[in-house]
Amino acid sequence: MIAVGRIGAYNNYATQYAELLRQGIRLVHTPQEHVRASQLPGWYTLIKDLTPRSKWYTEIPTVAQIQSEFDWPVFIKGVRQKSRHQRKLSIIESAADYQQMQERYQIDSILGWQSLVVQEYLPLRLVEDTQTDRIPSSYEFRTFWWYGVCWHGVLLVGRSEI
Known part of the structure; x- marks a missing residue:
């Protein structure tokens, strides 16, 4: 079974x-x-033409390293996941915001053990942006594939599943 x-x-x-x-x-x-x-390094090369430009670091990069590769704003996450959709740990608007995020990232229980990923920030189709402390909700599609067959697909709108 x-x-x-x-x-x-x-x-x-x-x-x-x-x-x-x-x-x-x-x-x-x-x-x-x-x-x-x-983890992003495992699959990024397979879909890099279909996803935001990304770079992962084994140590938290400096502002100068980020600015040499990306323009502000950037999207930050762990190599595995985000931390509870916290906006201040994810959508980084400036060098000053990045410096504040660095300290919080290292002590965060979800992010602290992960390598840091910086992604080109791409504005998505928003559903809502009413809570200023979390990442805005946007249209998101998820599927579950098993041996080449799509077993489940959902459209997530905000926090509701359709």
């Missing part, structure tokens, strides 16, 4: 994979496949 489920992010997928395997449960993705699928 195969069961498909969605689980949250693991800080250490390899450890969880090994523990479940000891219990007789084999996750679909090996730890190596998980890294390739869930």
